[in-house]
Structures are given as C-alpha cells and as structure tokens.
Amino acid sequence: MRGVKANTAQRLRLPALGALSGLLAAGAALGAAELVSAAVRPESAPLTVIGGSVIDATPQAVKEWAVQTLGQDNKTWLRRGVLVFVALFAMGLGVLGLRHRRIASAGVLVFGVVGVLAALGRPAAETGDVLPPVVGAVVGAGVLYLLAGRLTAAPAGSPPPTDGGLPDGGGSVVAPGGGPGFDRRGFVIAASVAAAASAGAGALGRRLNRSSGAEAAASRTAVSLPAPDVAAPAQPAGADLGIGDVAPFRTPNDAFYRIDTALRVPRVDATRWSLRVHGAGVRTPLTLTFEDLLERELVERDITLTCVSNQVGGPYVGNARWIGVRLADVLRDAGVRAPSAGGPADQLVARSVEGMTIGTPVETVLDGRDALLAVGMNGEPLPFDHGFPVRMVVPGLYGYVSACKWLRELELTTFADYDAYWVKRDWAAKAPIKTQSRIDTPRPLASVPAGTVPVAGVAWAQTRGVARVEVRVDEGPWQRAELAPVATDDTWRQWVWQWPATAGRHRLEVRATDGDGRVQTARRTGTVPDGASGHHSVVVTVD
Ligand SMILES: Nc1nc2c(c(=O)[nH]1)N[C@H]1C(S)=C(S)[C@@H](COP(=O)(O)O)O[C@H]1N2
Numbered sequence: 001m002r003g004v005k006a007n008t009a010q011r012l013r014l015p016a017l018g019a020l021s022g023l024l025a026a027g028a029a030l031g032a033a034e035l036v037s038a039a040v041r042p043e044s045a046p047l048t049v050i051g052g053s054v055i056d057a058t059p060q061a062v063k064e065w066a067v068q069t070l071g072q073d074n075k076t077w078l079r080r081g082v083l084v085f086v087a088l089f090a091m092g093l094g095v096l097g098l099r100h101r102r103i104a105s106a107g108v109l110v111f112g113v114v115g116v117l118a119a120l121g122r123p124a125a126e127t128g129d130v131l132p133p134v135v136g137a138v139v140g141a142g143v144l145y146l147l148a149g150r151l152t153a154a155p156a157g158s159p160p161p162t163d164g165g166l167p168d169g170g171g172s173v174v175a176p177g178g179g180p181g182f183d184r185r186g187f188v189i190a191a192s193v194a195a196a197a198s199a200g201a202g203a204l205g206r207r208l209n210r211s212s213g214a215e216a217a218a219s220r221t222a223v224s225l226p227a228p229d230v231a232a233p234a235q236p237a238g239a240d241l242g243i244g245d246v247a248p249f250r251t252p253n254d255a256f257y258r259i260d261t262a263l264r265v266p267r268v269d270a271t272r273w274s275l276r277v278h279g280a281g282v283r284t285p286l287t288l289t290f291e292d293l294l295e296r297e298l299v300e301r302d303i304t305l306t307c308v309s310n311q312v313g314g315p316y317v318g319n320a321r322w323i324g325v326r327l328a329d330v331l332r333d334a335g336v337r338a339p340s341a342g343g344p345a346d347q348l349v350a351r352s353v354e355g356m357t358i359g360t361p362v363e364t365v366l367d368g369r370d371a372l373l374a375v376g377m378n379g380e381p382l383p384f385d386h387g388f389p390v391r392m393v394v395p396g397l398y399g400y401v402s403a404c405k406w407l408r409e410l411e412l413t414t415f416a417d418y419d420a421y422w423v424k425r426d427w428a429a430k431a432p433i434k435t436q437s438r439i440d441t442p443r444p445l446a447s448v449p450a451g452t453v454p455v456a457g458v459a460w461a462q463t464r465g466v467a468r469v470e471v472r473v474d475e476g477p478w479q480r481a482e483l484a485p486v487a488t489d490d491t492w493r494q495w496v497w498q499w500p501a502t503a504g505r506h507r508l509e510v511r512a513t514d515g516d517g518r519v520q521t522a523r524r525t526g527t528v529p530d531g532a533s534g535h536h537s538v539v540v541t542v543d
C-alpha cells in the first residue's frame, strides 16, 4: 500500500514541478513586464493592459452583471480573474514543457503576442506600450525553457540518456535507472533564482509605477481653488431632513460612487495638463491649461450625478457641490454654434487621458443649463477617482453621456459620424436622466415597531426638479410625502412620509412627479439601454 502511494506521489511530482515551472515563468514574465512598464509608462503595466482589454471586450450583459453583483469591487475581481486565467494557462504550458520544451516556451511567446495586441488595442495606446509584453514574454519563455531543461536533464553526475531523447531535444523524463530523476539541484537553484528575481522585479516595477503618480499628487496638493465668481444658490436649511439612513443631501467625496473603466486611476499632473477644443464648426481651436481654466469665470453649483447602471433603488447616484467653468462659455469662445443656430456639429465628444469617449448633445450643453468643466468637488480639487484635474458635469444627463473624467479633449462632431464608447456597446446615444425615487428608510426586510414610522429617502429629476413624492402601502392610495426644500432643480430632494404603521408585513412603494408634472412611470425596465425605470419598493415587518 505504502509503496503504491509513494509511486503515485513520485509520478505526480514531475507534472507538479512542470506546473510550478509554468507558474514561475508566468511570474517572471509579469515581473519583467511590470518593471519595463515602469520605464515606459504605468498605463502599460501588464495587468492594467490585459484587464482593460477584458473590460472593453466584455459583453455588455456581463459588464452590467459585474457592476450590479460585484459592485465597486468588480475591478479587484477582474484582476484576480486575469491572474487565475494566466496561472492556469502557465501551469498547462509548464506541464507541456516536460515533453515539448521548445513548443511550451513558444507558447509563452504567443502570450506575449496577445499582450502586444492588447497593448496596441487600448484606446490611448502608445508605441512604447509594446515593450513590456515583448520583454515579459521573452523572459518568461527563457525561464520556462531553462526550468524545463532542468526537469528533463539527467541528475547531475549520471550518464547521459541512451534512449535518444525526445524530438525537441528535451531528453528523457525518466532517469536511466528507471526511477524519476532530474537535475534536482539545478532545478531548485534555477527556480529559486527565477522566483526571487521576478518577485523583485515585479515589486520594484509596482513601486515605481505607483510613485510615478507623485508629481500628479504634488500638483493636486498645490492647487488652491479660487473662490467661485458665481456662488451656488444657498441651500435652504432644511435640505437635509436629518433622518438617519437617508442619504445626506451632499455626498462626501469618499462616499461618492465611482463608476469607470479605468483599472488604474489616471494620475494626471495638472501642471502638464491641457484641454484641446477642436472639430466641426470650431472657428478658433483652443488649448487651455489648468491655469487658464482657473483664471476664467468660475461658477459653483450643486448637481446630482446619476449612473445609467443604477437600478431602481440602487446606490449609483450622488450629489456634490462642484466648481468649474461653464462649458458653454468655452464652446462659444471657440466659435461653436448650437445646431439650432446653424452649427454643423450636434455631438460633443469628450476624450479622457486613458481613452474613454463620451458623447453629449451640443444643443444640451448650450441650452442654458449649468454644464461645467469642473475642477472642484465639495470644496477640494477633484479627487483622482473623480477625474482630477478636470471633468465634465452636465445636469440632467446620465454620467456615461456627459460626465467625462480625466478630460483631455473636446471634439465637435455629429452623432451620425461617431459612436462614443458606450454607444458602441448597446447603450443609447442620448440619455436624459429618468425621474426616480428611492426609499432609504426603513431598510428592506426591516422590522419596525407599530406606530408612526418615518418612511424617507431621496428623489431626483435633474433639470426638471422634483415637484411631488408619494408613498403607498400595500398598493393602497398614494399618500403625499413632505419634501425637503432645495435651491435648484439640478439636485435630488429628500422626502419623508410619516407612516401610521400597523402590525403585519407591508410593502412600501414610492413614486415621484417631476417639475413638468410627469409622474414617474411604474413600468419596470432594466438599465440597458437608457436607464432603469419603475417604482422602488421595500417590504417590512411591523410588530
Ligand atoms: N474617463 C472616464 N470618465 C467617465 C467614465 C469612465 O469610465 N471613464 N464613466 C462615466 C460614468 S458611466 C459615470 S456614471 C460617471 C461616474 O462618475 P464618478 O465615478 O465620479 O461618480 O463618470 C463618467 N465618466
């Protein structure tokens, strides 16, 4: 029995060491690529490139599933997924290497080709981005070749194999004596050196890549936002009803939802940043530096941002006090006319430093609403996560058609001529925010004592305003909620209804009516293609 076990263990040991060689080769490839990326630019780091390509290629339905199910951790899971995939692939190649050393090593090179294609396929690709995958693949292939060589060599000091070896010169995997034998010492040394060197290279590369954001961080610290020339209308004292569990009127920056495709948050040095404005109907192309923007008239506005991926009752909505330049002013300086005034461009395409494209109707930007090139958020420069140094904010439009972060270019074109990133992926080209309302308290499935229970939450219909919110219990008559006062139509509004709750299980449902008198539809739709609709409801138990 024991003998059989020992034999099995021995038979499995070589494939296991082959798989280990594959892992070490992959580690060496990634480590080398990471180090080279630090010399090229952080955006060319292997996981950033591979993950970014996966995001772009992921079918819309899967992406939506990830955003809904994994929430804002979805990027962590993506990195893990990519690593698991690479690891499995590498272990396979490592085992293959036991018999076909050259083919397996060539397999690593194939992975490098995939890396090169991924790098070049990135929307903001630069030629140098091919270096990390090329160097990584060569190093990885070399390591695999070397380790497989140790595994297939006869133990040091034993006579050369007499069986002629395998087609690719790999030699016999079985030592002449019949027992499993290989250059154990050589393998252990090579494996240890490879592991240490790639861990070192990877760690150093990561550190360099991270610290390359230092100038950007310094430039952000150095920003002192001027007081706005046009202050935001004062919010009435009661804008915050002060009911626990209800989203505060102003969302703190660190609690503000974040939705973007950036695996690595771009860290832009504001002192080297500029914005280019050009395209159809632009009489005076502009290039504006960050300083230029700060010297222009700055307006301050409270605007609620909403993501099209927000499901009914969902968390992807937040309200901030923004400071920025009126986008309409900049466009007018460039000589842009609205389509209704004879301008040739009906779409404003915003491009970000990492290659996102977001298309906004020119007519909307010029219709008098407070569309901003924002530089400040809740009293500080934009956080890196939210688009430092400059982003767009357009009241009334979902973020994916308006709120480009890490902005670097504005191009005037037409909807007929150009589809922006999300539009290529099944989302609507134009997407005004739908009237929505959300119950924040009581929480779903909460137990509350009988008596007066405040039912409260937020409602939004940016640019139209929220005129009324109603709640009903168990599909009974709609009851009018009290609305918190707000200064403008561009923010959400808190609401509360005092519910005379009686024992039992009840379903609370909310709907809002916008400033145009349109009642929020009860018709349930998903988020694709232009935002979810339907009533939010929660079931609670009253005891
Ligand atoms: N550069 C860039 N800007 C972007 C996105 C992106 O993926 N990349 N996502 C958009 C989407 S879908 C939304 S909802 C808002 C979210 O802004 P926030 O992350 O600051 O809340 O940013 C928009 N701007």
Ligand SMILES: [Mo]
Residues within 6 Å of the ligand: 259, 306, 307, 308, 309, 398, 399, 400
């Ligand atoms: Mo979004």
